[in-house]
Amino acid sequence: MNQSTIWVVDDDESILQVISIILEQEDLIPLAINEPQKVVSMLETHPIPNLILLDVLMSGTDGRDISRTIKNHHIHKSIPIIIMTADIQAEAKASEAMADDFIRKPFDIDELVDKVKQHLHTGITT
Amino acid sequence: MGKNSNPNTYSSKERERFKLGQQAAQIGTFEWDIRENKIEWTVELETLYGIPPNTFSGTYHDWIQFIHPDDLIQVEIQIQKALYSKAPYQSEFRIIKPDGSIRWILGKGEVQYDKHKNPVWMIGVNMDITERKQIENNMRFLSQASKLLSSSLDYIITLETVAKLAVPHIGDWCAVDIINEHDEVELVAVAHSDPEKVQWAKELRAQYPINLSDQHGLANIFRTGKSELYSVISDQLIKNTARNEDELRIFEEVEFTSVIVVPIKIRRKTIGTISLVATNQHRHYDQKDLEMAEELASRAALAIENSRLYKTAQTAQKNYESLFQGMADAVLVVDEYGYYLNANPAAEKLFGFKLKELQNMKIGDFGGEGSATDGGLSTHFAQARANGSYQSEGVIYRKDGLPRQIEVHTTYLKQDRRNVFSSVFRDITQRKELENRKDEFLSIASHELKTPVTSIKAYAQILRKYVKTEERTSEYVKNLNKQIDKLDQLVQDLLDISKIQSGKITYNEEEVYLNETIEDIVRDMQHSTDTHIIQTYYQAANVLVQIDKYRFSQVLSNIISNAIKYSPQSDHLIVSTAHTPKTVIITVQDFGIGIPAEAQQHLFERFYRVEGKVRESFPGFGLGLFIAAEIIHRLNGEIWVESTEGKGSTFYIELPVTGRKKRKSSV
Numbered sequence: 001m002n003q004s005t006i007w008v009v010d011d012d013e014s015i016l017q018v019i020s021i022i023l024e025q026e027d028l029i030p031l032a033i034n035e036p037q038k039v040v041s042m043l044e045t046h047p048i049p050n051l052i053l054l055d056v057l058m059s060g061t062d063g064r065d066i067s068r069t070i071k072n073h074h075i076h077k078s079i080p081i082i083i084m085t086a087d088i089q090a091e092a093k094a095s096e097a098m099a100d101d102f103i104r105k106p107f108d109i110d111e112l113v114d115k116v117k118q119h120l121h122t123g124i125t126t
Numbered sequence: 127m128g129k130n131s132n133p134n135t136y137s138s139k140e141r142e143r144f145k146l147g148q149q150a151a152q153i154g155t156f157e158w159d160i161r162e163n164k165i166e167w168t169v170e171l172e173t174l175y176g177i178p179p180n181t182f183s184g185t186y187h188d189w190i191q192f193i194h195p196d197d198l199i200q201v202e203i204q205i206q207k208a209l210y211s212k213a214p215y216q217s218e219f220r221i222i223k224p225d226g227s228i229r230w231i232l233g234k235g236e237v238q239y240d241k242h243k244n245p246v247w248m249i250g251v252n253m254d255i256t257e258r259k260q261i262e263n264n265m266r267f268l269s270q271a272s273k274l275l276s277s278s279l280d281y282i283i284t285l286e287t288v289a290k291l292a293v294p295h296i297g298d299w300c301a302v303d304i305i306n307e308h309d310e311v312e313l314v315a316v317a318h319s320d321p322e323k324v325q326w327a328k329e330l331r332a333q334y335p336i337n338l339s340d341q342h343g344l345a346n347i348f349r350t351g352k353s354e355l356y357s358v359i360s361d362q363l364i365k366n367t368a369r370n371e372d373e374l375r376i377f378e379e380v381e382f383t384s385v386i387v388v389p390i391k392i393r394r395k396t397i398g399t400i401s402l403v404a405t406n407q408h409r410h411y412d413q414k415d416l417e418m419a420e421e422l423a424s425r426a427a428l429a430i431e432n433s434r435l436y437k438t439a440q441t442a443q444k445n446y447e448s449l450f451q452g453m454a455d456a457v458l459v460v461d462e463y464g465y466y467l468n469a470n471p472a473a474e475k476l477f478g479f480k481l482k483e484l485q486n487m488k489i490g491d492f493g494g495e496g497s498a499t500d501g502g503l504s505t506h507f508a509q510a511r512a513n514g515s516y517q518s519e520g521v522i523y524r525k526d527g528l529p530r531q532i533e534v535h536t537t538y539l540k541q542d543r544r545n546v547f548s549s550v551f552r553d554i555t556q557r558k559e560l561e562n563r564k565d566e567f568l569s570i571a572s573h574e575l576k577t578p579v580t581s582i583k584a585y586a587q588i589l590r591k592y593v594k595t596e597e598r599t600s601e602y603v604k605n606l607n608k609q610i611d612k613l614d615q616l617v618q619d620l621l622d623i624s625k626i627q628s629g630k631i632t633y634n635e636e637e638v639y640l641n642e643t644i645e646d647i648v649r650d651m652q653h654s655t656d657t658h659i660i661q662t663y664y665q666a667a668n669v670l671v672q673i674d675k676y677r678f679s680q681v682l683s684n685i686i687s688n689a690i691k692y693s694p695q696s697d698h699l700i701v702s703t704a705h706t707p708k709t710v711i712i713t714v715q716d717f718g719i720g721i722p723a724e725a726q727q728h729l730f731e732r733f734y735r736v737e738g739k740v741r742e743s744f745p746g747f748g749l750g751l752f753i754a755a756e757i758i759h760r761l762n763g764e765i766w767v768e769s770t771e772g773k774g775s776t777f778y779i780e781l782p783v784t785g786r787k788k789r790k791s792s793v
Contacts, residue, residue: 012577012581014578015580015581017581017605018588021584021592022592025591057570086576087569087572087573105580106576106583106584109591
């Protein structure tokens with residue numbers, strides 16, 4: 001597997017930091033984005049990522065809106081999106097967001113890594 | 127019959143029959159020789175007048191000695207009229223018998239004339255009509271009393287008037303007792319011809335109140351509900367009735383001769399008594415008097431009940447009115463066709479319309495300008511009509527266009543003449559807002575708490591799973607610590623808020639020098655920021671204030687860290703102090719994004735977070751300023767904010783100065 005690029009979108013620096021550390025350790029290339037409102041425009045100007053890890057409750061921005069915008073885009077909709085939330089109704093949030101999967105905060109590293117790898121894999125095969 | 131000169135002759139048998147008839151009817155006859163001034167009475171007439179047979183002395187003068195002085199003139203006029211106008215004689219008058227008793231007499235007579243038309247004889251009868259007079263007297267009293275009883279709704283005043291009316295024609299004393307609201311027997315009316323005696327009776331009663339458990343007297347009548355008639359009061363009866371020596375003496379002093387006590391009953395319950403007392407030793411009540419008294423009592427009962435019902439209705443009306451006017455919930459009364467009939471002040475306040483305006487409106491009129499909806503009120507009223515009552519929530523628009531969340535509870539009242547809806551509106555706008563804020567708070571709280579936990583957990587796993595070098599370990603552990611501190615602060619806020627809510631927050635107040643305290647706090651805060659310079663200006667002297675140093679530092683740190691957080695484009699902020707005569711004002715001024723005017727007034731409320739586009743990347747619970755305000759208020763201070771969007775905010779804390787205390791003690 002070639003090195004995949006993962007966009008990590010969260011308004012909390014510490015979360016961006018830990019996820020970046022984990023992804024690097026797993027030989028993935030993380031791109032930490034702490035200004036969620038820029039994500040959509042970045043898709044036009046940057047190489048398309050292999051997966052997006054997206055926080056839901058961010059100050060000023062709702063991660064679900066970003067996810068829906070991407071999923072309604074004719075090309076970008078194929079990018080796997082995993083939303084991250086502390087909400088107990090994570091599954092409902094994911095479906096609202098049209099996201100491919102969700103991960104609950106706080107998460108286990110293994111769970112995060114497994115989910116990311118799983119969606120990278122399906123993303124490549126489809 | 128007369129011994130001689132009687133112009134009429136009868137057989138002895140006829141005379142005997144006549145005599146028996148006279149006795150039975152209490153009739154006596156007389157013959158008056160006017161020229162000789164000689165009157166002859168039959169034995170029956172003598173009995174009628176209370177003198178022994180054949181003892182009447184026989185002149186006109188002797189006769190009129192018996193006549194009650196009040197009636198004498200009237201009798202003499204009637205006699206004169208009969209003698210000279212040739213009309214038959216007839217008059218009713220009282221006589222006083224030698225034993226002092228008074229009887230009513232009906233006198234009738236016919237005059238015979240000589241050829242010169244001078245009166246020569248008068249022949250006539252006297253009849254005892256005392257009983258008839260007594261009944262007439264009773265009936266007249268009863269009729270007057272009835273009129274009085276129905277004339278006023280204040281039954282106590284009425285009963286007093288009735289008691290006065292009873293004296294002296296019905297009795298020498300008349301008293302009315304009623305069981306009052308404290309279940310005590312209260313003498314509400316007492317009458318006697320002598321006002322001093324009335325006062326005496328009242329004082330007597332105050333001294334010896336009636337005990338309903340007594341076996342004798344009034345208590346007994348209250349218990350049995352049966353009338354009592356004592357035609358003749360014996361010494362033994364007085365001895366039995368008196369509860370003690372004092373009372374016995376009093377009873378003997380009053381010299382009762384005859385007594386009637388009748389119960390006043392409402393729906394079979396004895397609620398009072400009427401007592402009639404005679405002290406004239408020739409007056410003895412009989413069955414007819416008792417019947418009259420019972421009739422009076424039943425009419426009094428009716429009057430009392432009417433009065434009480436009226437009072438109850440009036441009180442209920444008054445209670446309802448004050449409830450209606452004073453209640454915090456808005457109440458509207460709506461007619462069958464949806465028109466508003468009545469509204470209380472709370473309703474005027476809620477809807478912003480005056481009662482007169484509301485009375486020209488229909489239920490759908492609160493739907494808002496050009497709105498197709500009516501706040502759900504039409505459906506609400508239809509449901510209330512169908513079910514008898516209904517409760518729902520909705521949104522209505524005030525006169526000024528402001529929407530209000532309301533909860534409506536309507537009862538459909540079927541009345542005699544028309545059916546109405548009675549609706550209670552409760553403004554739940556604030557409650558709903560708080561509920562929404564609470565929901566929002568819970569979701570923010572779980573997010574805010576889980577964010578550091580997520581980092582902490584991730585770092586811990588990273589350390590275990592990936593890290594091999596010591597350099598990295600120390601860096602991650604430093605990050606870990608930072609996240610734990612953040613978590614600790616959040617938890618502290620939550621603990622404070624729960625303590626404030628349950629009133630369990632403790633304050634360790636001490637007198638401290640304000641400027642020194644501020645300097646310490648600012649120094650600590652300066653260490654925690656490398657983006658902003660905190661400038662201080664102490665315009666006020668280093669006064670003493672009474673504060674909890676820890677809590678005050680919590681407040682000022684919170685405001686300073688907010689000032690830093692919300693002024694990312696600026697590089698400094700100003701903390702200063704200033705004097706007023708009795709207080710000192712601490713200000714924290716930033717040059718940041720500012721706070722929208724609408725938000726400023728809610729800033730110190732629980733769970734409030736500034737919404738809108740200026741709400742950038744500033745996490746937190748939205749509890750800091752609420753906690754700050756609670757603390758400052760507890761320190762007898764004030765906290766407020768002035769702010770302009772885009773220019774910055776200034777927070778003010780005003781605290782009372784206690785420094786004078788020191789000066790006083792040195793004087």
